[in-house]
Amino acid sequence: MNIAVHIEGLRRTFGARSVLDGLALDIRRGEFVALLGASGTGKTTLLRILGALDRPDAGTVLVPEARTIVFQEPRLVPSKRVLGNVVVGLPRGDASRERGLRALAEVGLADHARAWPHTLSGGEAQRVALARALVREPELLLLDEPFAALDALTRLKMQDLVGDLVRRHRPAVLLVTHDVDEAVRLADRVAVLKDGDLVTDETVTSERPRDATDPAFTALRRRLLADLGVREPAPVEEGAVR
Numbered sequence: 001m002n003i004a005v006h007i008e009g010l011r012r013t014f015g016a017r018s019v020l021d022g023l024a025l026d027i028r029r030g031e032f033v034a035l036l037g038a039s040g041t042g043k044t045t046l047l048r049i050l051g052a053l054d055r056p057d058a059g060t061v062l063v064p065e066a067r068t069i070v071f072q073e074p075r076l077v078p079s080k081r082v083l084g085n086v087v088v089g090l091p092r093g094d095a096s097r098e099r100g101l102r103a104l105a106e107v108g109l110a111d112h113a114r115a116w117p118h119t120l121s122g123g124e125a126q127r128v129a130l131a132r133a134l135v136r137e138p139e140l141l142l143l144d145e146p147f148a149a150l151d152a153l154t155r156l157k158m159q160d161l162v163g164d165l166v167r168r169h170r171p172a173v174l175l176v177t178h179d180v181d182e183a184v185r186l187a188d189r190v191a192v193l194k195d196g197d198l199v200t201d202e203t204v205t206s207e208r209p210r211d212a213t214d215p216a217f218t219a220l221r222r223r224l225l226a227d228l229g230v231r232e233p234a235p236v237e238e239g240a241v242r
């Protein structure tokens, strides 16, 4: 079957509030879906359910066994060196070590294998978290605002890195983000979560590498911002004095 994730009629209630209310979403194998939504709409709840960290109250959720999550913060084990963090939970031995080293090389940290987590920058630590997720060769990669805590330049570099890694490994991806441009840059499809269900589910048609000034990109950005209830700043006219 060509489907990696199948969700139908998903409901999750906290007290009297149905945060997810009949949500449906399919993700094909190797497809990259970005999920936008205002704060508190249930994006993390959805990701946690897909990662088996939370349970639905109702509905169907079919996900592959091989799935990993990367959170906003790297969540490294401070008492393990970088390589130990990457291979944590894998069988001990040379084969895992080799896989771990390959994954570190892929995120550009081959020379940090013996470093301790507290010596890493925020961006490096997050790359270790990515290596730890990829070394398991997931069929589904769940990304919960993985770049949100990084400075703007590091965030752009991380977006490029994730784009490259995903193209190489081809997992299905669900990326939760607040950043509309990030969603449109990276994803094959962008969905917006509102009032418990997806109100938008759009295929991104711009060619890669994506140019934020491309008309298709800007038109999609405008539609997504409207769905999110955010007004786009008016463009500054050339020569205008402000």
Ligand SMILES: Nc1ncnc2c1ncn2[C@@H]1O[C@H](COP(=O)(O)OP(=O)(O)OP(=O)(O)O)[C@@H](O)[C@H]1O
Pocket (backbone or CB within 6 Å): 014, 019, 037, 038, 039, 040, 041, 042, 043, 044, 045, 046
């Ligand atoms: N374990 C819980 N118990 C009670 N309420 C919860 C629990 N987990 C989440 N919620 C509530 O569910 C709603 C959705 O939370 P969630 O973290 O999924 O939103 P989000 O869209 O990821 O938000 P943000 O963009 O701010 O991270 C919030 O109102 C939150 O308070």
